[in-house]
Amino acid sequence: MAILLNRSTRVIVQGFTGKIGSFHADDMKRYGTKLVGGVTPGKGGQTHLGLPVFNTVKGAVRETRAEASIVFVPPPFAADSIMEAADAGIKLCVCITDGIPSQDMMQVKRYMRRYRFEDRMRLVGPNCAGVITPGQALMGIMPGSIYLPGRVGIVGRSGTLGYEAASQMKALGIGVS
Numbered sequence: 694m695a696i697l698l699n700r701s702t703r704v705i706v707q708g709f710t711g712k713i714g715s716f717h718a719d720d721m722k723r724y725g726t727k728l729v730g731g732v733t734p735g736k737g738g739q740t741h742l743g744l745p746v747f748n749t750v751k752g753a754v755r756e757t758r759a760e761a762s763i764v765f766v767p768p769p770f771a772a773d774s775i776m777e778a779a780d781a782g783i784k785l786c787v788c789i790t791d792g793i794p795s796q797d798m799m800q801v802k803r804y805m806r807r808y809r810f811e812d813r814m815r816l817v818g819p820n821c822a823g824v825i826t827p828g829q830a831l832m833g834i835m836p837g838s839i840y841l842p843g844r845v846g847i848v849g850r851s852g853t854l855g856y857e858a859a860s861q862m863k864a865l866g867i868g869v870s
Contacts, residue, residue, distance in 0.1 A: 843868015
């Protein structure tokens with residue numbers, strides 16, 4: 694049961710060409726996530742990991758019809774990246790970045806109120822492990838191999854405790870969605 698993410702969700706990566714973004718984008722791609730491109734300002738027009746790079750989220754959405762974005766940018770730029778995703782029409786934004794100043798996230802919350810609730814982008818994070826629909830798609834940094842498809846949801850504050858829960862559930866034959 695896919696709630697936020699499934700195998701047909703078109704995903705872009707913000708901070709695509711950076712070391713961390715590249716590593717996890719490659720991992721997500723290998724898992725089966727439908728990555729359609731990435732964003733790194735100043736590097737638009739290039740190809741990275743076999744996918745197009747764009748200067749802006751708006752440009753990426755226009756060209757790829759992306760619906761979701763995952764953010765791997767340094768803390769000082771994360772809030773602007775989240776707001777840029779909202780303005781571009783992204784429906785789901787997963788922000789992995791930790792260490793974002795509280796004031797910046799308060800600004801994001803205020804900014805999001807400009808959109809009607811039903812049109813508002815859903816934000817997961819910041820400082821999270823991401824979202825996975827086992828066997829379909831992964832947007833995050835968790836090891837996909839420890840998740841078994843099923844009907845139980847795991848939501849947690851700690852990535853490693855979530856991984857442990859998923860691993861033990863898999864050992865018991867209980868899948869997650």
